Structures are given as C-alpha cells and as structure tokens.
Amino acid sequence: MRIEHDSLGNREIEEQFYHGIQTLRAKENFSISSTTICDIDGFISSIATIKKAAALANQRIGALGTKECQAICQAVDEVLQHPDPQEFPLDIYQGGGGTPTNMNVNEVLANRANEILTGKKGYSAVHPNTHVNMGQSTNDVIPAAMKMTVYGGLGRLQQVLSQFSDDLQLKENEFSDIVKLGRTCLQDALPITLGQQFSGYRSAFERMVKEVAEVRKLCLELPLSATAIGTEFGTFPGYKSEIYKALQDLTGLPYKAENNFFDGLQNADLWIKISAVIKATALNLNKLASDLRIMSSGPRAGLSEIELPAVQPGSSIMPGKINPVIPEMAMQVYFRVMGNDVAITRACEGELDLNVWELLILNCVMESCELLIGCLPLMSTKCIQGIVANHDKCRSDAENSLALSTVIAILFDYETASRLAKQAAQENKNIKQVAVESGLLTADEAESYLDPLMMSSPEKFNLLFNTKRELIK
Structure with a gap:
C-alpha cells in the first residue's frame, strides 16, 4: 500500500494501481451502473491525447521541463496502447462535471511518469495537477474529449450507414421489375415496384450518411485553453x-x-443537433423494419409480399412459426435511441457558466451510435440480403386493386371511374373485367392501360395515355 493525500485527507492506495486518491473516492461515491468511463470507446484515449498535446505545448513555451514532458508523453503512449479498465474504473454517472474522470487520468499519468523518472509511484517529480493538468481545467478537457470521442463514433456510424445503403441498392436493383400494390393509410393505392419502394429506403439512408458527415464536422471545434x-x-x-x-x-x-469559449462551456445545443441526426437515422431504420414486418405478415393470412430469412424458430408452442426477429430487434434499437435523445435534451439544458451533465450526454450519444453500428450490419446480413419477393402475390394484389380505377378517371372522368369501382366491388371483379364488360375498353386496351407495371413508370404511362387522349378527342 502507499499513502496519498488530497484536500480531504489521506487514503491508502494499493501499490499495484497507478490511479490515486481522487479516483478511489470517486469509485466509492459513484458506483451505480455497470458502465465505466473506460467502456466508452475512445474516451480515455481522447483525454490522454489531450494531456500529451498539453504537455508538448507547455514544454514548447517553456512552462514545463523537458524530462517531465517526455515522461508524461511516454505514460500517455502506454495508455493509448492499452487503456487498462482497472486503472479507469469510474462509473459514467458522476457529479462534478467530469472532474473525477479528469483527475483519474491525471493521477494515472502522473504516477506512471513519476515511476519513469524516479523508479517509484508518487508525485515527487510529476504532479497530477501541477504538471499533467497544466494549462487545463476539467471544464475544457472533458467537453473537448467528448467531441473527439464522438467524432470517432460518428465516423464509424458513417461507414456502416454507407455499406447499409449499398446493400439496399442491391435489393432495389433486384426488385426493379416486381410490381406490387402501393398502400397509403394502410389501404390499397396505386401500383409501385418493390424496387421503387426500396429506392425510398436506400435514399433515406444515403441522406443520413451526408447528415452524419455534416454534424461530425462540428466535433472539430474544441474549447481547449478555455x-x-x-x-x-x-x-x-x-x-x-x-x-x-x-x-x-x-x-x-x-x-x-x-470561436467563443464562454459559449463553448455554457451551451450544449451542439449535442441536440448530433442526437437529432442519430435519432433520425434510427427512425428511418424503424420505418424500414416496421414495413418489412407488415409486408412479410402472414404468410397465409397477411400481405405476404416478401419472405424474410428464417433465422430462428418463432414459437415455443406453434410449430413452423417464424417471426421477423431481426426487424423487431432493430425497432427496439430505435426505442432506445429515442430515449437517449430525451435524456440528452434534458442534460443539454445546463445552467450559468458550465454544463455539468456532459458525461451523461456522452454516454447517451455513444450508446446510440454503438447500437446502430452493431444493428445495421446484422439487419443487412441477417435480413435485407436474404429477402425474397413473392412475385405472384405482389402482381395479383396489384391487378385486383380497385385503385386501378384511377386509370379510367384519367382516360375518361372521375365519375365514370367511381361507378366502375363500385361495380367491381359489388360484383367481386377487378377493374379490368368491368371496363371490358361495360365497353369502355377493348380487351387489348385493358391489357395495356390497366397493366400495373406500366402504371409505375412515368415514361410508359405518359406515352400511352397521350396517345389514348388523342383518340378520345
């Protein structure tokens, strides 16, 4: 054991550890969750990198001795190579605006630097406050390290989103000629191709790639030196x-x-912007996942437009039942991200000259990032890539929809189309049948004008309809 002291008194520290008395106190005070500061990917490395940059800066301006600077830099390099969880045991939930975390890193680096210079732990040659924390405060170190950490997290999310968009593009191409019934308000609507529907999903995630890249740039402005x-x-x-x-x-x-350090320390609206983009990404994932559940519903008493890969049995009592478990997992990720966004919003409120809730913000932002980083590849490999379209069911639904009466409205008028739709519903026939039977269209014309696939292509239906309008005139 060794003895360390602070303004509150003395404590014994196990000799094996490089962290010191303030770390010990904080560990005892704040152990309420299973998440530590070392669990936030890149956080300890970001703080340590700041400490190295500060040591180099102070040495260059003559404020810190060369040997002290070199020892601190060596200690930092060792931490960067392997941030030991035992040395950074603090709970992510802590008071003091992150002071315990800042001092945890200061103590580890000071003890190791002192060991490098003197052969033993302690602060006789390098002190955690005097030397390691020179020119710094928790209040500028922690928000700066947060931004550096989230910059890395958003970068990983951006890469995953880009790959996910590419995977959706492949399904879009595969389904380009599979016509199905569009649905609005959960009711039958005009025909659409499954490829067009997937193009909407793909476009949304491409947009998310761009928006993540934009908010990521905001993390390059730091309050260091404030x-x-x-x-x-x-x-x-x-x-x-x-x-x-x-x-x-x-x-x-x-x-x-x-630009303004006072703004940088007082206000945290930046994190609301970042969280909003992460939440929007999760929202689009939720929409896609929900749609896949609906489109694959059944298979015998639902839409059954597509079949999702079977990855595990779906019931403990009903043999043969398969559930859309991967989309359901993805939807739960969205629920969690949405909850994190609420916590971030409240934590960003702050007061007076400092926001002290920053570690909660960091925890929520990074958890949301990591959930999406983990979820999106699984959603792709275990669901998206293996989706099979039920071609016959899709086309049958499209051909039998009363929404095809819209063609009659365009060729003739709305009243005629409404009358045909009612007749088809009463006689349990499709629009094509009653259009031919009523003499509005010949059988060949009905095949051309009431082809669902034609209705999904602006180029095809404009050419066809303009010709028909001329004949009617």
Missing part, C-alpha cells in the same frame, strides 16, 4: 496556439479552437 469558465486563466502565453498545433500533429485532424 480552462475553468472561458477566460483562459491558468494558461501561459503561447499555450493556446501550441496545443492545437500539437493536437493536429498527434491526430492528423484539423482541430481548432471554438
């Missing part, structure tokens, strides 16, 4: 420019200072 409340008090001359140079060198990314 220190506690935005005044930059506690930094040395030249620090601000040097830390951003160092950070760019270390990451290869164009990080820059926010």
Whole structure:
C-alpha cells in the first residue's frame, strides 16, 4: 500500500494501481451502473491525447521541463496502447462535471511518469495537477474529449450507414421489375415496384450518411485553453496556439479552437443537433423494419409480399412459426435511441457558466451510435440480403386493386371511374373485367392501360395515355 493525500485527507492506495486518491473516492461515491468511463470507446484515449498535446505545448513555451514532458508523453503512449479498465474504473454517472474522470487520468499519468523518472509511484517529480493538468481545467478537457470521442463514433456510424445503403441498392436493383400494390393509410393505392419502394429506403439512408458527415464536422471545434469558465486563466502565453498545433500533429485532424469559449462551456445545443441526426437515422431504420414486418405478415393470412430469412424458430408452442426477429430487434434499437435523445435534451439544458451533465450526454450519444453500428450490419446480413419477393402475390394484389380505377378517371372522368369501382366491388371483379364488360375498353386496351407495371413508370404511362387522349378527342 502507499499513502496519498488530497484536500480531504489521506487514503491508502494499493501499490499495484497507478490511479490515486481522487479516483478511489470517486469509485466509492459513484458506483451505480455497470458502465465505466473506460467502456466508452475512445474516451480515455481522447483525454490522454489531450494531456500529451498539453504537455508538448507547455514544454514548447517553456512552462514545463523537458524530462517531465517526455515522461508524461511516454505514460500517455502506454495508455493509448492499452487503456487498462482497472486503472479507469469510474462509473459514467458522476457529479462534478467530469472532474473525477479528469483527475483519474491525471493521477494515472502522473504516477506512471513519476515511476519513469524516479523508479517509484508518487508525485515527487510529476504532479497530477501541477504538471499533467497544466494549462487545463476539467471544464475544457472533458467537453473537448467528448467531441473527439464522438467524432470517432460518428465516423464509424458513417461507414456502416454507407455499406447499409449499398446493400439496399442491391435489393432495389433486384426488385426493379416486381410490381406490387402501393398502400397509403394502410389501404390499397396505386401500383409501385418493390424496387421503387426500396429506392425510398436506400435514399433515406444515403441522406443520413451526408447528415452524419455534416454534424461530425462540428466535433472539430474544441474549447481547449478555455480552462475553468472561458477566460483562459491558468494558461501561459503561447499555450493556446501550441496545443492545437500539437493536437493536429498527434491526430492528423484539423482541430481548432471554438470561436467563443464562454459559449463553448455554457451551451450544449451542439449535442441536440448530433442526437437529432442519430435519432433520425434510427427512425428511418424503424420505418424500414416496421414495413418489412407488415409486408412479410402472414404468410397465409397477411400481405405476404416478401419472405424474410428464417433465422430462428418463432414459437415455443406453434410449430413452423417464424417471426421477423431481426426487424423487431432493430425497432427496439430505435426505442432506445429515442430515449437517449430525451435524456440528452434534458442534460443539454445546463445552467450559468458550465454544463455539468456532459458525461451523461456522452454516454447517451455513444450508446446510440454503438447500437446502430452493431444493428445495421446484422439487419443487412441477417435480413435485407436474404429477402425474397413473392412475385405472384405482389402482381395479383396489384391487378385486383380497385385503385386501378384511377386509370379510367384519367382516360375518361372521375365519375365514370367511381361507378366502375363500385361495380367491381359489388360484383367481386377487378377493374379490368368491368371496363371490358361495360365497353369502355377493348380487351387489348385493358391489357395495356390497366397493366400495373406500366402504371409505375412515368415514361410508359405518359406515352400511352397521350396517345389514348388523342383518340378520345
């Protein structure tokens, strides 16, 4: 054991650990969930990278000794290579605006740097506050690390979304000539191809790729050098420019200072924008998943337009039942993302000169990202790629829909079309049959004008209808 002290007194720390007294106190105070700061992918690495950039900046301006800087940088490199969960055990739910987390990293780096210089842990050569935290405050380090972390998360989400869009494009092409009945208000509507329907899904996710890329850029503006409340008090001359140079060198990314540090520390509306895009992505996934459940319903007493891959038995009592379990999983992801968005919105409210709820924001944003990153590939490989269209059922529904009376309305008038639709409903016939029987169209004309596939193509129906209108005139 070794003894460490802080403003509250002394505590014994197990010698094997590099974290110190403030980490121990926070571990005892805030252990309420199973999620730690080390579980947030990239968070510890982001904080450590900031510490290295700060050490380099302070050394370059003469505020930090070369040997201390080198020891801190070596300690950071070791953490970046392997962030040990035992060294960063703090619960993501914590008070103090992230101060326990900032000090956890400061203590680990200081103890290791001291060990490098003196052969033992302790703060005689490198102190967590004096040296590792030089020119910094929790209040600028944590929001900066949040942005760096989420920048990485959004990048991974963007890649997954791009692949998901490509997979939808393949099904769009495959289903391009499969005509089916469109549905509005859950009622029969005009014909559409299954490919056209999938083009809507594909386009939505392509749009999400672009929107994720746009909000991701917002994470490149950091509040580093703001220190506690935005005044930059506690930094040395030249620090601000040097830390951003160092950070760019270390990451290869164009990080820059926010235009107004007071705004950067006080206001968190940026996270509402980011969460909104993530929620919109999940919403589109939910819509797709819900539609697939409806279109595959049955199979004998539902729409049965498509068949989803069977990935597991669906009932403990009904043999042969198969459930749309992958879409149902995806829909639950949306519910969770939506809940996270509510928590983010409340946490962004803040007060006065600092938002202290930032770790909750980070937890919710990253959880939503990771859920989608995990869900979308499974949705693709275990569902989308294996969808089979029921060609005959799709075409039969389209041909028998009373919505085909719209053709009669275009060729003649609405009243005539309405009369034919009523007749077809009463006699349990389709529009083609009553149009021929009533003498409105010949059998050949009915085949041409009431072809559902033709109705899904603007080029085809415009050419055909213009010819017919001329003959009627």
